[in-house]
Amino acid sequence: xxxxxxxxxxxxxxxxxxxxxxxxxxxxxxxxxxxxxxxxxxxxxxxxxxxxxxxxxxxxxxxxxxxxxxxxxxxxxxxxxxxxxxxxxxxxx
Numbered sequence: 001x002x003x004x005x006x007x008x009x010x011x012x013x014x015x016x017x018x019x020x021x022x023x024x025x026x027x028x029x030x031x032x033x034x035x036x037x038x039x040x041x042x043x044x045x046x047x048x049x050x051x052x053x054x055x056x057x058x059x060x061x062x063x064x065x066x067x068x069x070x071x072x073x074x075x076x077x078x079x080x081x082x083x084x085x086x087x088x089x090x091x092x093x
Contacts, residue, residue, distance in 0.1 A: 012054030019057040032061035042068040046076045
């Protein structure tokens with residue numbers, strides 16, 4: 001689980017269920033990265049645990065499975081830039 005991984009890495013782990021629900025509500029039930037609406041959003045770390053991020057409300061955004069898997073341990077900036085570059089190629093922008 002997320003909390004177990006956080007503890008294993010000695011990362012801060014303070015996210016509550018209420019905070020997660022508010023984060024999802026603030027995103028209107030949509031993926032932070034691609035905007036797809038889903039009832040099965042993942043708790044995605046903006047700063048990955050492997051790079052010192054914590055399991056906190058400030059470091060968690062909702063992500064669909066595809067975006068969460070694609071981001072992996074990439075930084076937020078790198079992932080969003082690669083996603084934008086991919087979109088521009090796909091749509092000829």
